[in-house]
Amino acid sequence: MKFEFSKKYNNQTFGGLLINIAIATFIIIGACVVYFYVYLPKVTNHGESITVPNVEGMPFSKVVSFLEDHDLRYDVNDSSYSAEYPPLTILKQVPAAGAKVKENRKIYLTINRVNPPTVQVPNLIDGSLINADAVLKGSELKRGKIELVRGPFLNVVKEMKIQGSTVTAGTRVPKGTIIDLVVMDGGSNTLPMPDVMGLSLEDAKIPLLGSNLIIGKITTIGDTTGKRPVIIKQNPAAQENIKVGDIVDLWIGEQGSSISDDSDVPDDLSDLDN
Structure with missing residues (x-):
């Protein structure tokens, strides 16, 4: 009987061929099951993950051992600069903190430069204080102290300084440098009125305009024809x-002239300004 079965289903028969194919298929399926569900999960730690820690803001000297303790590797793939952090501080990481990764995954780090890059000092002279703030921020510079000086225009930049020394536009300085601004006060500071009594109108203009004052009405007292009027x-x-x-406002007349209330008739001497 055994001989007859073996003879009936040997390799030379169609039935034997089907049996061999079935056996081979079973072996292949079994191998796949073992590989994908036993071997592969074991070597890849399937179902096991590590939460990426947050290393941003940490000194690089501490990051290396910190990542190794968490079964992770690192690679410094970029550098940047931020004045908010000390040199060699981690500014960015990929993957981000909180991500789930496999053991021994590499974390890519961006580190803060030791020496900041330089930028040109922008020209802020004669511009407004508001504009200066925006331009400095765009240039990655910082606005420092505001020094008020006498001037006819309010909050207009007159001078730029670094650590007390005047700096000109175009000078290269490190990013994050503090720029102090000298700003006009618009006349908020008081000053003593110059004494122009007894001076001619032309001579009086020198101290008045030099003090950034505006000459208003000019009133003539008496007949000054052929005479040299002065400020009375x-x-x-x-x-x-x-x-x-x-x-x-100024009143002009002959030296020694007196002024009475009813004699102050305004007369615009615009021609004397020329």
């Missing part, structure tokens, strides 16, 4: 506290 009254009075940009 001024408003504000000499030594009175005034501000930059204030208006000064």
